[in-house]
Structures are given as structure tokens and as C-alpha cells.
Amino acid sequence: MVITVELFHTLKKYNKERFKDDENSFELSIDGRDEILLDELVSLLNIPDEEVGFATINSVKHNWNDPIKDGDRIKIFPVIIAG
Amino acid sequence: MFYKDYIRVLNINLSTGRIRVDKRKDLRAYLGGVGVASKLLQENMNPDLPPLHEDQPIIFAIGAASSVFPVITKTVAMFVSPLTGELGESYAGGRLAFTMLHAGYDAIVITGKSQKPCYVTVTQTGVEIKDARAFWGMDSDKVGSYIRNREHGSGKRSIIRIGPAGENLCSYASVCVDTYRHFGRLGLGAVFGSKLMKAMQVTGDLPMPIPNFKDYFKTYSKLYKQVTETEVMAKYHDAGTPINVEPLSAMGGLPTRNLTSGTFEHAENISGEAFAKNNLIRKMACTGCPVGCIHIGQFRREFDHGYEYEAISVGYDYELIYALGSFLGVDNTDGVLYVIDAVERNGLDAMSCGVVLGWACEALERGIITEEQTILPLKMGDYVNLAKAVDYIAQGVNQLYTDMGKGVKHVAKKYGGYDFGMQIAGNEMPGYHTGYGSLVGALVGARHSHLCNAGYSYDQSNRDKELDKEKLVDYLISEEIERCLLNSLIICLFARKVYSRENIRMVLKCVGLDYTDETLTDIAKRILRTKLEIKKSLGFAIQDVKLPKRFFETPTTTGKLDQYMANEIAEEYARRCEEILAEEDESIKEFV
Amino acid sequence: MARALRTDGMRKCIGCFSCMTVCAAVNKHNFSISKSAIKIKTNGGLKHGFYATVCHACKDDRACLEACPTGALVERKGGGVLLNKDMCTGCKKCVDACIVGAVFFDEEENLPIICKHCGSCTRFCPHQCLTMEEVDDVL
Ligand code: SF4
Numbered sequence: 118m119v120i121t122v123e124l125f126h127t128l129k130k131y132n133k134e135r136f137k138d139d140e141n142s143f144e145l146s147i148d149g150r151d152e153i154l155l156d157e158l159v160s161l162l163n164i165p166d167e168e169v170g171f172a173t174i175n176s177v178k179h180n181w182n183d184p185i186k187d188g189d190r191i192k193i194f195p196v197i198i199a200g
Numbered sequence: 201m202f203y204k205d206y207i208r209v210l211n212i213n214l215s216t217g218r219i220r221v222d223k224r225k226d227l228r229a230y231l232g233g234v235g236v237a238s239k240l241l242q243e244n245m246n247p248d249l250p251p252l253h254e255d256q257p258i259i260f261a262i263g264a265a266s267s268v269f270p271v272i273t274k275t276v277a278m279f280v281s282p283l284t285g286e287l288g289e290s291y292a293g294g295r296l297a298f299t300m301l302h303a304g305y306d307a308i309v310i311t312g313k314s315q316k317p318c319y320v321t322v323t324q325t326g327v328e329i330k331d332a333r334a335f336w337g338m339d340s341d342k343v344g345s346y347i348r349n350r351e352h353g354s355g356k357r358s359i360i361r362i363g364p365a366g367e368n369l370c371s372y373a374s375v376c377v378d379t380y381r382h383f384g385r386l387g388l389g390a391v392f393g394s395k396l397m398k399a400m401q402v403t404g405d406l407p408m409p410i411p412n413f414k415d416y417f418k419t420y421s422k423l424y425k426q427v428t429e430t431e432v433m434a435k436y437h438d439a440g441t442p443i444n445v446e447p448l449s450a451m452g453g454l455p456t457r458n459l460t461s462g463t464f465e466h467a468e469n470i471s472g473e474a475f476a477k478n479n480l481i482r483k484m485a486c487t488g489c490p491v492g493c494i495h496i497g498q499f500r501r502e503f504d505h506g507y508e509y510e511a512i513s514v515g516y517d518y519e520l521i522y523a524l525g526s527f528l529g530v531d532n533t534d535g536v537l538y539v540i541d542a543v544e545r546n547g548l549d550a551m552s553c554g555v556v557l558g559w560a561c562e563a564l565e566r567g568i569i570t571e572e573q574t575i576l577p578l579k580m581g582d583y584v585n586l587a588k589a590v591d592y593i594a595q596g597v598n599q600l601y602t603d604m605g606k607g608v609k610h611v612a613k614k615y616g617g618y619d620f621g622m623q624i625a626g627n628e629m630p631g632y633h634t635g636y637g638s639l640v641g642a643l644v645g646a647r648h649s650h651l652c653n654a655g656y657s658y659d660q661s662n663r664d665k666e667l668d669k670e671k672l673v674d675y676l677i678s679e680e681i682e683r684c685l686l687n688s689l690i691i692c693l694f695a696r697k698v699y700s701r702e703n704i705r706m707v708l709k710c711v712g713l714d715y716t717d718e719t720l721t722d723i724a725k726r727i728l729r730t731k732l733e734i735k736k737s738l739g740f741a742i743q744d745v746k747l748p749k750r751f752f753e754t755p756t757t758t759g760k761l762d763q764y765m766a767n768e769i770a771e772e773y774a775r776r777c778e779e780i781l782a783e784e785d786e787s788i789k790e791f792v
Numbered sequence: 793m794a795r796a797l798r799t800d801g802m803r804k805c806i807g808c809f810s811c812m813t814v815c816a817a818v819n820k821h822n823f824s825i826s827k828s829a830i831k832i833k834t835n836g837g838l839k840h841g842f843y844a845t846v847c848h849a850c851k852d853d854r855a856c857l858e859a860c861p862t863g864a865l866v867e868r869k870g871g872g873v874l875l876n877k878d879m880c881t882g883c884k885k886c887v888d889a890c891i892v893g894a895v896f897f898d899e900e901e902n903l904p905i906i907c908k909h910c911g912s913c914t915r916f917c918p919h920q921c922l923t924m925e926e927v928d929d930v931l
């Protein structure tokens with residue numbers, strides 16, 4: 118399956134090699150699977166749990182154990198803190 | 201004072217012109233910052249008098265380790281709030297803490313009322329109350345530059361001042377600190393106005409030898425390294441707090457159009473990136489902060505026909521963009537800056553102002569108020585008229601605008617629309633509609649701010665889980681207590697992750713205060729207890745708060761909230777407060 | 793090779809004053825930034841950017857040194873001067889002589905404050921406004 122992943126702000130640094138040029142997102146192909154959980158994706162991308170705020174699948178807010186399917190577009194945002 | 205066993209308090213009485221300096225050993229039991237300020241407020245206020253009575257005090261305090269460690273930058277102001285009628289507590293960065301430290305004062309207490317408009321200058325060698333008649337009516341930017349030009353003297357300075365809104369006693373008038381920071385919330389500006397005090401300048405460069413240089417520098421270097429290596433550093437320096445706009449909107453927690461929604465379809469257009477691309481011209485920091493989260497944006501305004509333009513620069517951050525952007529349906533960066541500029545010039549709190557305007561737009565649309573009253577065809581997104589309305593509020597041009605200047609609770613009670621006047625215990629809502637944490641957190645927080653206990657943060661990390669009432673109450677109360685400690689040093693909350701208990705103890709040790717964790721917890725609880733006592737004496741009870749219905753109609757990040765559940769959580773919190781109030785304060789004896 | 797302080801990155805300055813705090817702490821063991829050899833200033837109010845006033849590490853003609861009647865200032869390798877405290881009378885001639893205004897005065901100690909190009913401040917500038925440059929060892 119192939120999905121598109123968009124990482125925001127500080128989360129980018131964990132996947133530097135995956136981004137082409139100035140792009141904000143990259144395509145990710147996962148062999149031998151036709152479904153993967155959001156949770157799994159986060160660990161696959163080496164993003165520490167405590168830095169992840171929340172994520173959307175095709176622009177809709179989702180839970181961590183929601184499945185991602187071929188062709189989905191995932192956005193992952195860092196946690197929000199205020200001062 | 202560092203390495204001393206007392207707190208040095210400067211007392212200024214504007215009625216009599218008397219100045220007095222106290223060395224208070226007993227105040228060490230409150231560490232510094234919010235602790236010392238709470239105690240001084242309790243001693244000096246009169247719960248039976250209205251908030252703007254001349255006998256009510258203004259307290260400023262710096263923390264126990266202000267300015268000499270990274271990101272320990274803030275000053276606290278405490279007063280009786282003209283907006284809520286109860287505890288007034290507000291924080292500002294800039295240079296104020298730094299200059300107070302170097303002028304040699306831990307706290308300043310201002311009482312009385314001047315006979316004519318005045319400004320106060322505080323230096324290490326003396327205090328003066330000076331004529332400000334010609335400054336009355338000026339916007340806060342202008343008066344800042346006049347004082348800058350008029351006052352000489354060595355050392356760095358900090359100038360804090362009010363605009364027309366404070367003079368006219370708007371209940372949520374702010375005090376501008378060094379152009380880009382503010383004592384924003386809860387109406388300190390009106391308290392200044394009620395004392396006919398336009399401004400205060402603090403300068404200082406007292407020599408302060410470091411007796412234990414090695415330890416100090418080791419600690420400083422360690423903390424500096426930790427701060428500059430945290431996420432906060434990159435995140436809040438690069439795009440600034442506005443990077444929260446997009447994710448909050450996507451997760452449905454960005455209050456939009458008077459909280460009719462938690463998602464703003466134009467969030468991308470007013471995101472941190474959009475501001476950076478369109479308007480950002482400079483970044484700045486409070487004195488002592490390597491992060492530098494202050495973002496200055498510029499926009500162009502036509503002030504006359506015939507291509508007469510001026511370039512205007514104003515500071516922007518998440519709270520401003522929420523309150524004057526998404527909350528009012530303003531969908532472009534220039535428009536948001538346009539309204540921010542009006543709020544700045546007049547010296548109002550942006551969040552309160554935005555929420556009041558949100559109510560006004562909806563009330564007009566529903567026919568609760570008329571265009572005759574609003575003078576302008578106020579509507580969501582029309583930033584030019586919204587900015588004009590800001591002027592009208594500050595000037596109180598008619599009865600409606602005067603009422604709007606008293607806060608959304610007041611105006612909605614009087615004209616109607618209580619259920620969509622978005623306040624919590626009289627304070628206009630902060631920019632987080634994320635769940636029970638944010639809502640109940642602001643309700644039970646001592647000053648009804650999202651920063652009392654960061655309830656939004658709880659919502660975020662527990663989003664997928666079932667609500668656990670006990671756990672939420674535990675979280676809120678322990679966070680509130682821990683923040684009493686952070687705020688007695690006074691650490692900018694962006695760096696709170698860096699300032700673990702271990703680091704706090706290390707820092708305090710460097711300035712001569714060697715405390716155990718236990719003592720620190722006792723102090724933090726003592727501070728909260730003092731604040732709760734103040735609130736009680738001013739008649740506040742959690743049970744009396746009636747939240748507007750809309751909080752329960754518009755889904756949050758964690759789904760729709762239930763009013764009964766919210767009340768239950770709040771009541772449980774109230775019960776815990778009673779426990780804290782009833783606790784015997786044994787350890788205070790160590791200090792007296 | 794000798795090194796000298798450079799301020800080429802000041803456009804990125806956020807006005808945090810870490811450099812001043814560190815200079816005063818390291819060189820004078822004091823919290824007061826009036827003891828710092830570098831001064832960060834604004835051009836009238838915060839609406840305008842920051843600039844730094846600090847010794848430029850003059851090489852050929854050191855005005856401060858030339859003005860000093862007692863010989864308390866000596867040439868530093870790589871530019872600038874070093875102060876010999878014992879010989880200084882506190883006459884402030886160097887303060888007037890430096891045309892970039894980089895000699896400050898410590899009234900408490902009755903001594904001029906001049907940057908010694910030690911580089912401490914550069915290690916605590918969060919945005920690389922201040923840097924140390926390798927320079928020829930010329931005297
Ligand atoms: S993070 Fe921002 S508000 Fe906090 S001290 Fe630094 S510049 Fe000031």
C-alpha cells in the first residue's frame with residue numbers, strides 16, 4: 118500500500134531523509150500490508166510518542182487505533198503547549 | 201533579594217506621595233513572585249470595597265530567581281479584578297523583572313489615588329511621582345516614546361503604561377509592557393486608570409556580586425543548554441505560538457465565530473506559516489530568554505486617499521490570532537493584524553475584546569441589539585468595522601459600548617444572549633475548546649485562565665480515553681499547585697519542562713535558598729491556599745458559576761460536553777479546595 | 793592563531809541579553825549587565841532592531857591605547873587591547889578616545905571595561921549573532 122504522510126513543524130526532523138526538496142509531505146509505501154494502524158505508523162516513522170499531538174486521516178480527526186488504507190493522506194501534528 | 205533572608209518591598213502611596221521600603225523576612229515563607237504578591241494583596245486589599253476603589257492596591261512582584269537564569273523572565277501583577285470582581289492575577293515578560301531586580305526591589309505595592317494624572321519612576325536611588333497630565337488620552341505606544349525621551353538615567357529600563365481603555369476604566373483594559381508584552385488579562389489597566397496612573401518606568405543597574413560564581417555558572421550553562429536543546433526552542437522561535445492554529449483547528453478545538461464551531465475553514469490562511477510568509481519582520485525575546493517567541497508582523501494601511509500608506513508593526517501570537525482571527529471570522533493575516541493594532545493602541549486585553557465582539561456580532565444578527573446601538577454594521581470577518589468597534593469600546597461612545605467595556609458577562613446579562621457570551625466565571629474564554637480539561641480547568645483555575653492548570657493539555661493526551669473524573673481533578677489540582685511554584689520564581693511557562701523540581705532546587709540554591717522538595721511543595725500549597733482565601737473573601741464560589749450553554753453545544757476536540765458532568769468535576773475540585781484550605785500550615789513556622 | 797569577536801549576525805538578534813549577562817558574570821562575577829563589555833542597544837524603542845557596541849579589535853591604530861597616559865592598555869594579539877589594572881588611574885581617556893564607543897566604565901571599580909575577546913558571550917548567543925573569527929597573530 119502507498120500512503121501520503123504530512124508531518125508538521127518539529128516532527129519533520131525525524132524523517133528528514135524522506136522529504137524531497139521543499140515538500141511538506143512524502144509518499145510512503147508499505148510492502149505486504151493493505152492496512153496499518155495509525156499507532157503503528159507513528160512508531161514506523163520513529164516519532165517519540167510524547168511529541169505527537171494528534172493526527173488526521175484524509176483531513177478527519179482520528180484515533181490511534183484507526184486503520185489507514187491504501188491511498189490515504191495522513192497528517193501528524195505535534196503536541197500543543199501554551200505560555 | 202538574592203543571598204538575603206528578606207523580601208524587599210517598595211510601597212508607593214499615590215494619595216499622600218509617601219514612599220516606604222520594607223524588608224520582610226516573613227515573606228520568605230512565600231518564596232517570591234505569585235507567593236509574595238498573593239500575601240501582599242491579601243494584606244493590602246479591602247474585600248468590602250469595589251475593585252476600582254482607591255484603597256485597593258496594585259502589587260508587582262518578581263520571582264525568587266528572576267532574570268539571572270534562562271527563561272526566568274516574568275513579573276506578576278496582582279489586584280482585585282474589575283472584570284470578575286475577584287482575584288486579579290496577570291503575568292508579563294519584557295524587561296520589567298530584570299529592571300526591578302537591578303533597581304533592588306522584589307515587590308512594589310501601589311496604593312491610593314493621585315490627584316492628577318501621574319507616572320511613577322522607580323530607580324535604585326529613589327522613586328518619583330510625576331505629572332502626566334499631557335499624556336492622558338494618549339495611546340500606549342505614544343506615551344512610551346514620550347517617557348523614553350523625557351527620562352534619562354543609566355541602565356536598562358522598562359516602561360509599562362496604559363492606553364485610553366485603561367483611563368476610561370474598561371474592565372478588561374491591559375497594561376502594555378515594553379511595547380510587545382502585556383499584563384493582559386483581568387483588567388489591571390483599569391486599576392491603573394482608577395488611580396490616575398498612566399505609566400511606570402523602572403530602571404536599574406545595581407552592582408550585584410555573584411559570591412558563588414562557579415556554581416552559578418555551571419547551573420546557568422546547564423540550563424541554557426537544556427533550554428536551547430528543547431523542542432520549544434525551535435518551535436516557538438521559528439513560527440512562534442501561531443503554529444498551534446492549524447492543528448487546533450484540525451482537531452476541532454479552535455474557537456471559531458463566537459464558538460459556533462471548533463474548526464475554522466480558513467485556519468491555513470491565518471496559521472503561523474501564513475504570518476511568517478506575509479508579515480513577519482522580526483523576532484524578539486524577553487530579557488534573559490534565549491527562545492525569543494515574540495513575533496512582530498507588519499502590514500500596510502492606507503490612512504488617506506492618494507496612495508498615503510503607513511507601515512504598522514504589531515506583535516502577534518496564538519491567543520491574539522484566536523481571539524481576533526478565528527473567533528471573529530477574520531480570514532487573512534493583514535486583517536488580523538489590523539484588529540490587533542486597534543486593540544494595542546487602545547490598551548485592551550485581546551482575548552476579552554475578541555469574545556465581546558463575537559457576542560456583539562451574533563447579538564446584532566439575532567436582533568438582540570440594533571444597528572443604532574452598534575453604530576456600525578458589525579459582522580464576522582469585517583475587520584475594518586471590528587477595529588472601529590474596538591475604538592468605540594475603549595472610548596465608551598454610547599451606552600452599549602460602555603457596557604461592552606464591562607465584559608461579555610455584564611453585557612450579555614443586560615441585553616440578552618447569556619448563552620453565547622463566551623465567558624467562564626466572568627473571564628472571557630481562552631483559545632482552547634478541547635474538552636472537560638480546558639473548560640473545567642478555566643472554571644476552577646484561580647484566575648480562570650488556561651494557564652492556571654493547562655487543562656487543554658490533559659484533553660490532548662487523554663483524547664482517546666474514557667473520561668476519568670478523579671484523574672482529571674487530580675491533574676488539575678496538582679498542576680495548579682506546581683504552577684504556584686513555577687510562578688513564584690517566575691519561570692516563563694514555555695520552559696516549564698526544563699524546570700523540573702531538580703532544576704528548580706538547583707537554581708534556588710544558587711541564589712542562597714536551599715530547600716527540600718517537601719518544603720517547596722509546602723510553599724506551593726501555601727500560595728494556593730492564600731489565593732483561595734482571597735477568592736473566598738471576595739465572595740467567589742465555584743458552585744455559583746453558570747456557564748453559557750454554547751460550551752455544551754459546540755463539540756470539542758473530545759466530543760460534546762455535558763453540563764452536569766462539568767459541574768460534577770468542578771464540585772469535586774471545590775471539595776478538594778476546601779481540604780487544602782482546612783489543612784494546618786505547620787511548616788510556616790520554619791520561616792518565622 | 794588569535795581570535796577576535798565579530799558581530800556580523802546582529803540582524804538575527806532577539807535582544808535576550810544573554811551575552812551581556814554572561815560577559816558580566818564570567819569576567820566580573822556580577823549579575824549587573826552594566827559590567828558587561830558588550831552592550832546590546834536599540835535605536836530608540838523596541839520597534840527598531842538591535843545593535844551591539846563592543847570592541848572592534850582594531851589592529852593598526854588603537855585609539856584607546858594611544859590615548860592612555862599611563863600605558864595601562866597594551867596591544868592584544870589579534871587586535872584590541874588588554875588592561876593592566878594596576879597601572880590604570882581611572883582617567884577615562886580611553887573611554888573618550890574609542891570612536892565606536894566600546895570602552896565602558898565601571899564606576900564601582902574605577903576601571904574601564906573593554907572586551908578581551910574571550911569568546912564567552914558567543915557561546916551563549918542563541919542565534920549566532922556573535923562569533924569568534926580566527927585572525928592573524930599580528931600585534
Ligand atoms: S518564551 Fe517568549 S514569552 Fe517566554 S520568556 Fe521567552 S520570549 Fe518571553
Ligand code: SF4
Binds near residue numbers: 854856893894906
Ligand atoms: S576599545 Fe575601541 S579603540 Fe580600543 S581597540 Fe577596541 S574598538 Fe579599537
Ligand code: SF4
Binds near residue numbers: 911
Ligand atoms: S568576548 Fe568576552 S569580554 Fe568580549 S564581550 Fe564577549 S564575553 Fe565579554
Ligand code: SF4
Binds near residue numbers: 921922
Ligand atoms: S546573546 Fe545574541 S541574540 Fe541575545 S542579545 Fe546578545 S547578540 Fe542578541
